[in-house]
Amino acid sequence: MKLNSQGWFSGVRRIESPNFDTRPPHVAISLLIIHSISLPPGEFGGSAVKQLFTNTLNPEEHSYYEQLRGVKVSSHFFIRRNGEVIQFVSCLNRAWHAGMSLWQGRARCNDFSIGIELEGTDFVTYEDAQYRSLAYLTRRLQRNYLFSGIVGHADVAPDRKTDPGPHFDWSRYLKSL
DSSP states (O other), X not given: OOBOTTSOBTTSXXXXXXXXXXXXXXXXXXXXXXXXXXXXXXXXXXXXHHHHHTTOOOTTSOGGGGGGTTOOOOOSEXXXXXXXXXXXXXXXXXXXXXXXXXXXXXXOGGGGEEEEEEEOOTTSOOOHHHHHHHHHHHHHHHTTOOOSEEEEHHXXXXXXXXXXXXXXXXXXXXXXX
């Protein structure tokens, strides 16, 4: 897996999301944010996350999806339960993953971060394959970016987010780097 000059990794599935914009000029990427997502909540393996990130999620397909009508979000990467890595946004662009956020006195974390979504919830243990893929992807990102922090979504938006949740093994992940 290698990052090309356009900010896309070779060797990973690429599904381009329209939900991104240009990073502010002269802002270095310095934060990695780990998230979790499952749609519908607690269900894994479907196409709903891809549909959410590409604005094709049908609110009529599940009662939960109605509250997502018109929501435009994305992440740079999504790691499925089986370890598959999908890239939705170039690392050079600003994905819309952190929302209203603050890290070490800096607001708007999307401006200076890369987001990785893990297929999961606060209530389920993550898979070994996800930890392997996350560690590998993180090490590859670290070859290109000097991260001053690797944090969870809950760390940058504690009043509204809890992910990646209590079942994410931070010690295991950080030791693998």
